Every structure is written in C-alpha cells, then in structure tokens.
Amino acid sequence: MSLLREHDLARAFDHAARTYDVLTSLNPGHRTDLLRSARRLRLPDGGAGLHVLDLGCGTGASTRALLRAAPRARITAVDASAGMLRRALAKPWPARVRFLHLTAEEITTAGEGPFDAVFAAYLFRNVTDPDAVLGGVRTLLRPGGRISAHEYALSGRRLHRALWTAVCHGLVIPAGTLTGDRDLYRHLWHSVIAFDTAPAFADRLTRAGLTGVRVAPVAGWQTGIVHTFLARNGPGPARPVTARDRVR
Numbered sequence: 001m002s003l004l005r006e007h008d009l010a011r012a013f014d015h016a017a018r019t020y021d022v023l024t025s026l027n028p029g030h031r032t033d034l035l036r037s038a039r040r041l042r043l044p045d046g047g048a049g050l051h052v053l054d055l056g057c058g059t060g061a062s063t064r065a066l067l068r069a070a071p072r073a074r075i076t077a078v079d080a081s082a083g084m085l086r087r088a089l090a091k092p093w094p095a096r097v098r099f100l101h102l103t104a105e106e107i108t109t110a111g112e113g114p115f116d117a118v119f120a121a122y123l124f125r126n127v128t129d130p131d132a133v134l135g136g137v138r139t140l141l142r143p144g145g146r147i148s149a150h151e152y153a154l155s156g157r158r159l160h161r162a163l164w165t166a167v168c169h170g171l172v173i174p175a176g177t178l179t180g181d182r183d184l185y186r187h188l189w190h191s192v193i194a195f196d197t198a199p200a201f202a203d204r205l206t207r208a209g210l211t212g213v214r215v216a217p218v219a220g221w222q223t224g225i226v227h228t229f230l231a232r233n234g235p236g237p238a239r240p241v242t243a244r245d246r247v248r
Helices: 006-025 030-039 061-069 082-089 130-140 158-178 182-194 198-207 243-247
Strands: 051-055 074-079 097-101 115-121 141-152 210-217 226-233
Touching: 006 030, 006 082, 006 158, 006 182, 030 061, 030 115, 030 141, 030 226, 051 061, 061 074, 061 097, 061 115, 074 082, 082 097, 115 130, 130 141, 130 198, 141 198, 158 182, 198 210, 198 226
Parallel strands: 051 074, 051 115, 074 097, 115 141
Antiparallel strands: 141 226, 210 226
C-alpha cells in the first residue's frame, strides 16, 4: 500500500473528521497521553506571556491538552484539514486560542510567530519531508524555545511492531472501514511501520539542529509504540526525563 500524502491525506482527514473523536476515544489513554506530552514542555507559570504553536491540531484534542498544561498561554493551532478544523472550531475555547487552516509547511511563511514552544502530535510521519518541517519549526521557535513531539514511533523491537500490526488489523482498520475511512486507517498502520523508530527520530531532531533531545515513553499498551520527543532550539538548560515525567 502507498502512503497518503498532502492533499490526498487532507481529504481523507476531512472525510473522517465526523467520527474521528469517537474512534480516538476508544483508545485507552489517548487524551491522557496527549496531556502528559504537553506537560512535558514544562512551560513556566502556566504559560503566562508565552505564545505556543499546536502544529497539526486535528479536532482540537492536542489543543485541549496544551490548554490544560499551560492555561495562561496564547495558543495558535493549525491543521491542513478543513474538516478537522471545523470540528475543532465547533468546541468552546477561550479567546486566547485561535485556529488557522495551514499546512505544517505553510505556517513558516504565513507571518506567524515567533513561538516560545511548539507541540506537534501525530504530525511528522504524515508530512512528505519531515526534515524540511523540522527546519521550519526551528525558524518559528525563539532561541531556547521548546518542542514536544508526541508521535507514533516504534521502539525497534519486534514485539512492538507485531503489537501495532495486530491492533490495527484487529481493531483500528475494521472500525475505520465501518465509517467509510478504511484508506485513512490503513495509512495510519502503514505510516507507523514506515516511519522512523524512536531512536532514529531522536537522531533526526539532533540533525535538524535541535538540542537536548530526550525521548520518553507513554504508559499503558502504547509503551514502545508512542513516545514523547523533547528538544530545544539552541542553547538552554537540559533536564533529563525523570520518573515523574514517565507517570504524569
């Protein structure tokens, strides 16, 4: 199977938007894991005075996680799918949250930013050129700004690859087929298989010029399948991931 890219992927998300929240709610820990990754940004003072980018916001679950982790921050959330954004905009938000219909590539030339932090959930394996997007993120981040990428990136162990395939073929793809979105959920399965392992993506972040790169697992059945990747744009005090990070 070939991966969906750019306009084809955006159209697939447009079609799936109406049932996306229902299907993701069936994943134990989905929202908890997003919140954990948002909190791992460690934005001070509840994000007061900070401008944060939610890159690839979808229907707003990652935006909600950011809002809980940094309730005083100003948040700009962007996504390439108009259908997903309509779902996000239908939800109640404070005035300091705004949504824009832009791709991850377009945001770098849209006159937005600079940002103090970037949160990107389930984004990088879906873009055609993750290195170019990472380069764009660096141009948007203030010096010392933080990034948290919450991503499906397998550990590299056969066990986790087999578990991911079993879950997708046993549950995810059949559920997506019922909603008429089989191609999108087959893309989900294949995009994770084809994407970087967690160590390889950490290396990609370093090659992009980000510093203090750290990798932290999520809890539950997705351990070894989903990870938080943390880094800074240039100099900044590095802090190792602690046991507290792993359980929050």
